[in-house]
Amino acid sequence: MVDVTVPSLKSPGNARQLAIYLARDKLALCAALFLIVLFACVLFGPLLVGDLAGKLGLRQRNLAPFSAEQGFVYVLGADTLGRPILARLIVGAQNTLAIAAAAVFCSMAAGGMLGLIAGYSERWYSHVILRLADVIMSFPSLLLALIVLYTLGPSMTNLVIVLAITRIPIFIRTARAEVLELRERMFVSAARSMGASSGRILFRHIAPLVAPTLGTIAAIDFATVILAESSLSFLGLGIQPPDFTWGAMVANGRGYLSSAWWIAFWPGLAILLTTLSLNILASWARTVADPLQRWRLQSLRKAPR
Amino acid sequence: MLGYISRRAYHSIISLIGLLTLVFFLTRLTGDPSALYLPLDSSLEARAAFARLNGLDQPIHVQFLQYLQNLLSLDFGQSLRQNRSAIEVALEAFPATLKLAVVAMTLATALAILVGALAAARPRSLFDRIAGLVSLAGASMPDFWIAIVGILVFAVGFGLLPTSGTGTGLHWIMPIAVLMLRPFGLLVQVVRGTMISALASPYIKTAQAKGMKRRKIIFGHALRNSLLPVITVAGDLATGLINGAVVVETIFGWPGIGKLMIDSIIQRDFAVVQSTILVTAVAIFIVNIAIDVLYVTLDPRIRY
């Protein structure tokens, strides 16, 4: 109804604009800062406290949190073997995030590719791809993962593959839906009438427009995959000791709830804060991307009267 | 409509057969169940007899053909653990999960529609901000952890609620609360999003131009239209609810199909694993059909 010019997200020099929008939403800003700190911990933390995470300490067994006399790494307490929880959280963060990132990347790459094919071609393999997505979608992913992991044995690779497979349908479906819409667009007709090959149309014209959507979904899915991995680890089918993730740490602490609640509490809180931050940022990004909503993040100056 | 349902059923049956085949071969790979079910010092003869009795001495493709043949005559095999029909074991555990799921899903959907609609009616208001944060937290919550924290606070700390098991109404509170948290959070987000775009639709301008009351515009026009995508998401979440049920039933010792599934996998009780998958898949199929029917009644543009 009204042509209101708004800064396009695609125009160059929008990084500063995005930073301004981020600063206006305090919650999203906190989420972003938390994720940056977490990322720094994952990159550099294991170098600093990696050895401590496995260090047994008789004197620190079930040490309660917030006691300062044992040093900073024991601020969140220690587990039943006297290992500092803070150090273990940092090492666990690296495993948790690495597995989730690998799984999301694999499912995005594979699902995006399959979706592009299923959307553009109408041959038999497109139907096979879609039916496959249906089969995976129509069954609880955790059960499927449990069965596969129990059979193949819980290893890092298997975990990534299983998690990736359970998340693939959403990428296939999204990519396909986008392609179905895009291939009817006039610039595709224009390219075809110019004589462009299917490969050129698919990869030069369609894929670059599908990629941002898939990227957005991957970002949102990251939180889902962290939760799924944690559940599997909690049920004992994640990566095996001596490696561990946050989910496994919660499982370890479950038996000591009445005596040492902090062993299970902190890693769960870490999962919650990470997924929550991701979801808050995703919700902020949706507001920024929606022209009907974006004004809510803008500094609106009224005309003098 | 009937044609559509039968086509849908046909697709589901193909999916189901694929799934059962996959599970059959996967479970056979996990190892020999006789190691679990016979004493450690039992003789080789005893093991062979056990295998023969349960058809485990045959080559795997013969076992598979036998399995298919039995399926056709509605024989789903024997539970090794309980020594009775596997499907009976699965069906016995099913109602407990169903009750849990129905109550949790109904509560989650109803609450989410109410909260989401009110939040969308006044975007960026205090209510919207709180609802947004609470729903995002719900959607981000690791269910196993919140279950544990719940036990820590309400059972261990205050002693208000039982830690696990069934029986009284109090036993229901924590499992349902934990189970509905995630669907509730996700649905509030969806309802709020679709409501905001529905409220920006042209037909809302028409309703305003007619002079309708704002309350009627929000609940009569906008909500009615935004229910359609919400139903789709709710359907997917109902499938995902089984994931939550596995965790919740394990932690709270709820004798449902999720707990049965985990126990059977760990104890290599193949027939029961397959029967639970069958029962779950049929239930999910029925949910999907119900959602399609609902969709047709809500959207006059769709005809199958």
Next chain:
Amino acid sequence: MTASDNPILTIENLTVDFLSEGDPVRAVDNVSFNVCPGETLVILGESGSGKSVSTGTVMGLIDCPPGDIVAGSLIFDGTDLSRLDENARRMLNGRRIAMIFQDPLAHLNPVYTVGRQIAEVFEAHGNGDVGSVRDTVVKLLERVGIPDAAKRVDYYPHQFSGGQRQRVMIAMAIALKPEILIADEPTTALDVSVQSQILELLSDLQRETGMALIMITHDLEVAAAMADRIIVMNGGKVVESGKAQDVFTNPVHAYTRRLMSAAPFGGACPERPRTKVRGEALLQVQHLSKHYVLGAGPFSPKKEFRAVDDVSFTVHQGETVGIVGESGSGKSSIARMLLRLDQPTTGQAFFAGEDILTLEGRALNSFRRRVQMVFQDPFGSMNPRMNVYSIISEPWVIHRDILPRPRWDDRVVELLELVGLKAEHAHRHPHQFSGGQRQRVAIARALASEPDLIVCDEAVSALDVSIQMQIIGLLADLRDRLGLSYIFITHDLPIVREFADRILVMQQGKVVEESDTEMLFNSPKHAYTKSLLDSVPRPKWHGNSLTRHL
């Protein structure tokens, strides 16, 4: 009809902003106008001129924020609307002031029956009980010309045609006999013949009820047919206002003059010297057909829909052939088949001696170079991620032999200048251009592969009137300079009169008439052509009847 002189609605010094990052964007700037009972006021303007915002403010339909009413008063029957609270405002909407919109499908709620949506007007204002409301609604639908109204009152919006949906909207708007009806581009999405019926209906209703009609449009012919008075808006400001005939015949403001020069009845339009000598036949289309099979369900019998039915025509070198028809007449299907985007059911098309409809592989590729297309929506026909340089040079990437790479830079600049753009535009993206500029880029791209024939599918329909004429001028100029041939597909008759040598009129997939342009306009033979020509609205000041055939 007698228009009283006391204004029912007076808008004074209305200024509306839209708040955005940084400074607000002014949509309506110090606008004043009034309308009297029984009178039709037309607000004429191109997209973005602020015409819809100013009337939206009257109904309170502008969301604030991001909207912001900076100043102004809206006096309706003695009360200032801007001072009323939400409830008092609501009591006026639909009862005393009503509105109809451009796109009736989007403006009707898809999940409720039309009957229910009309009944809501009565409900909202507390009139009538359930039983009698239904009868009233049926009567209303009958009044606006919905056939079989008693049954169709229970139909959903998607079960009506575009024109009928607008009739439903009108029924809803006049339900409580409002004193003012605001019509926001009510016929823009409709075919010409349907447009004239809707305009007639509005005029009749106005005559019956004596309501004031405020009509918003960008269409000069519609404005001339309906207006008693006109205000012309540009860039949020009123640039001209006055009696309809005065504004059309003696425009004062420079913008209005430019706008009116595009009007078919504004004055004598300069005749283009027509090339009487025809070149050789470039394209010969013979018995081209495209059939679709519909409703192949298990219970319904197979039905065949003939989108294009046995069409034959010839395009000569340097000639422009116009194909005219309403939506669904099959004109665009012909374009898509000739460009090999769709497969025809039967037929041949000889281009330079070869049947292009059977070409494959390399032969098809070399044919594609010689025929190019310019699409309706210039924004949609370009990949938003590519800059103008990549868009124009794409044909050279696909066909390696057109131009060696070192010469691309120069050629892109040359083409941009040829279509009236500048060299520095090469590194911009499509969204940084206006609609007319985008269409120039699209034309430059079409020229890049040095074609003989350009197919223009509604190439100017999405543009504002003043821009339309510029683009047509550019196409005509290129034709003369480069010796191009065109197939120009459109639903808009006046435009082809300016441009085409020969015209094919299509209806339901068939060519019903083919003749030279002047002959077609002066002595149409087929009844359908006549009705098309007659549906073009006539200025109100020429007499009482809205269109020629009345």
